[in-house]
Amino acid sequence: MPSLKGQPSLRGHGAFDKVFGEGKSFFQFPFQFRYEVPDTQGTSKEVLPGIRLGISISKRRFKRAVDRNLIRRRVREAFRLNRHRWEEAEQALQTGTAIILVYSTNEILDFERIQEGLCKAMLRWCRTNQP
RNA sequence: GCGGUUGCGCGUUCCGCCGCCGGCACCUCGGUGCUGGAGGAAAGUCCGGACAACGCAGAGCGCCAGGCUUUGGAAACAAAGGCCGGGGUAACCCGGCAGAAAGUGCCACAGAAAAGAACCGACCGCAAGGUCAAGGGUGAAAACGUGAGGUAAGAGCUCACGCGCUCCGAUGGUGACAUCGGUUUGGGGUAAACCUCCUGGGUUGCAAGGCCGUGUAUACCGGGGCAGCGUUGCUCGCGCGUUCCCGGGGGGUAGGCCGCUCAGAUAAAUGGUGGAAAUGCCACAAGGCAUACAGAAUCUGGCUUACAGCGCAACCAUUUUU
RNA sequence: CGGGGUGUAGCGCAGUCCGGUUAGCGUACACGUCUGGGGGGCGUGUGGUCGGAGGUUCGAAUCCUCUCACCCCGA
Numbered sequence: 001m002p003s004l005k006g007q008p009s010l011r012g013h014g015a016f017d018k019v020f021g022e023g024k025s026f027f028q029f030p031f032q033f034r035y036e037v038p039d040t041q042g043t044s045k046e047v048l049p050g051i052r053l054g055i056s057i058s059k060r061r062f063k064r065a066v067d068r069n070l071i072r073r074r075v076r077e078a079f080r081l082n083r084h085r086w087e088e089a090e091q092a093l094q095t096g097t098a099i100i101l102v103y104s105t106n107e108i109l110d111f112e113r114i115q116e117g118l119c120k121a122m123l124r125w126c127r128t129n130q131p
Numbered sequence: 132g133c134g135g136u137u138g139c140g141c142g143u144u145c146c147g148c149c150g151c152c153g154g155c156a157c158c159u160c161g162g163u164g165c166u167g168g169a170g171g172a173a174a175g176u177c178c179g180g181a182c183a184a185c186g187c188a189g190a191g192c193g194c195c196a197g198g199c200u201u202u203g204g205a206a207a208c209a210a211a212g213g214c215c216g217g218g219g220u221a222a223c224c225c226g227g228c229a230g231a232a233a234g235u236g237c238c239a240c241a242g243a244a245a246a247g248a249a250c251c252g253a254c255c256g257c258a259a260g261g262u263c264a265a266g267g268g269u270g271a272a273a274a275c276g277u278g279a280g281g282u283a284a285g286a287g288c289u290c291a292c293g294c295g296c297u298c299c300g301a302u303g304g305u306g307a308c309a310u311c312g313g314u315u316u317g318g319g320g321u322a323a324a325c326c327u328c329c330u331g332g333g334u335u336g337c338a339a340g341g342c343c344g345u346g347u348a349u350a351c352c353g354g355g356g357c358a359g360c361g362u363u364g365c366u367c368g369c370g371c372g373u374u375c376c377c378g379g380g381g382g383g384u385a386g387g388c389c390g391c392u393c394a395g396a397u398a399a400a401u402g403g404u405g406g407a408a409a410u411g412c413c414a415c416a417a418g419g420c421a422u423a424c425a426g427a428a429u430c431u432g433g434c435u436u437a438c439a440g441c442g443c444a445a446c447c448a449u450u451u452u453u
Numbered sequence: 454c455g456g457g458g459u460g461u462a463g464c465g466c467a468g469u470c471c472g473g474u475u476a477g478c479g480u481a482c483a484c485g486u487c488u489g490g491g492g493g494g495c496g497u498g499u500g501g502u503c504g505g506a507g508g509u510u511c512g513a514a515u516c517c518u519c520u521c522a523c524c525c526c527g528a
Contacts, residue, residue: 054398055398056398064425064426065174065425065426066424066425066426068426069402069426070402073151073401073402073403074402074403076151076402077150077402077403077404078403080149080150080151080403081149081150081403081404111403111404
């Protein structure tokens with residue numbers, strides 16, 4: 001998974017399983033957006049502040065490793081370039097949180113489409129976080 | 132010029148901006164600078180090797196792989212050559228290679244018979260019976276082919292020529308083998324059926340294996356200790372022993388480091404965007420579209436599979452001109 | 454990254470080791486029949502590139518090689 005500067009990426013079997021098991025989710029094309037519920041009695045004490053991002057691309061959908069690499073890099077680049085748009089919400093968090101983007105379509109989308117979908121998804125996450 | 136065959140090689144390049152991973156050096160401790168950063172198949176994991184753990188006196192059985200020759204190689208395998216079969220006008224390409232006369236098995240249907248065969252048939256004979264394997268039909272496959280002699284009829288029964296096999300000799304070649312001569316013989320197929328012979332392989336694999344840390348119930352073994360019980364009424368001694376402590380042992384839990392590499396990974400870094408150039412296709416033009424197959428995970432030698440295009444060399448066929 | 458397995462009617466499976474006669478069974482589907490009707494029983498029938506491509510063989514679902522899917526196991 002991508003190691004973004006200053007923001008550790010989401011890694012380790014335990015972390016992934018926790019988000020998939022306990023977290024909430026919604027769907028915004030082309031992603032299934034899974035995120036960790038922030039205030040769980042302060043159990044995540046070792047976690048650094050900010051967003052930890054995980055990207056999941058199914059081997060079932062894309063058989064070739066080249067295709068999975070391409071999609072993952074496009075998603076990560078889109079996240080990096082548009083990060084300023086949800087910076088306020090990110091800094092409002094007291095503790096860190098984890099997000100997993102599950103790429104849920106069978107087509108390899110170009111960068112513009114991925115960027116559009118990612119921004120919509122992130123802004124939607126910001127709204128659910130601060131009502 | 133056009134088309135083709137073979138062997139090699141390349142398989143996009145450059146610049147601007149914003150970024151990623153590793154290493155090194157500074158230092159205000161998370162910034163700055165320097166530097167390295169996917170392939171010919173990295174792939175499939177089909178064979179090898181290194182390396183690691185375990186096993187091992189020596190040998191055998193079993194299993195797996197290979198099987199013409201020479202050379203290279205640790206082995207897989209490769210290159211050149213030989214023979215056989217197939218494709219192409221040609222250059223050339225593709226496939227195969229010990230043993231079926233050591234033995235066992237199988238050969239459906241059809242057919243008399245599928246391996247030491249006899250139904251129809253031919254001949255002798257009144258008949259019983261006997262001799263024979265030419266011709267017939269079946270089948271994927273039927274017991275050397277053609278001609279002549281021979282015979283009751285026939286048959287490699289004999290002869291000539293041809294084909295194949297065994298052995299011997301000569302010449303050429305390192306050799307497989309080729310050519311020629313002689314000799315013996317004429318009894319299918321299948322070993323990607325069992326098998327025989329020769330050669331190679333101990334087994335399991337980096338999730339191997341080692342170190343550190345975390346740390347809970349305790350089958351079992353050894354040592355120590357309090358109380359207790361037994362051994363004679365008591366003491367010593369000896370034995371037993373719930374529980375406690377220490378060590379061994381097996382079972383279970385989340386993680387880090389080494390192995391692990393001047394690419395070197397905790398779920399895994401090489402990207403995004405803009406502009407030129409090159410090549411191909413389309414178009415009168417402006418211009419437009421496309422640039423393959425595909426992404427390292429201990430390293431390495433092969434094999435196989437995928438692959439848009441382009442360049443070079445040799446050769447073949449065809450057309451035109453000289 | 455290493456081991457290992459499975460592809461056969463719409464669905465679930467035999468057959469593959471040891472090649473040959475018709476690729477079989479259950480279920481589903483269609484028709485007939487038993488019943489006043491449903492359910493169920495009985496009978497008949499339809500339905501197969503044996504995952505794909507080469508090879509060995511007279512002959513391949515079966516043997517050999519390559520390839521494509523899917524599924525297990527191993528910190």
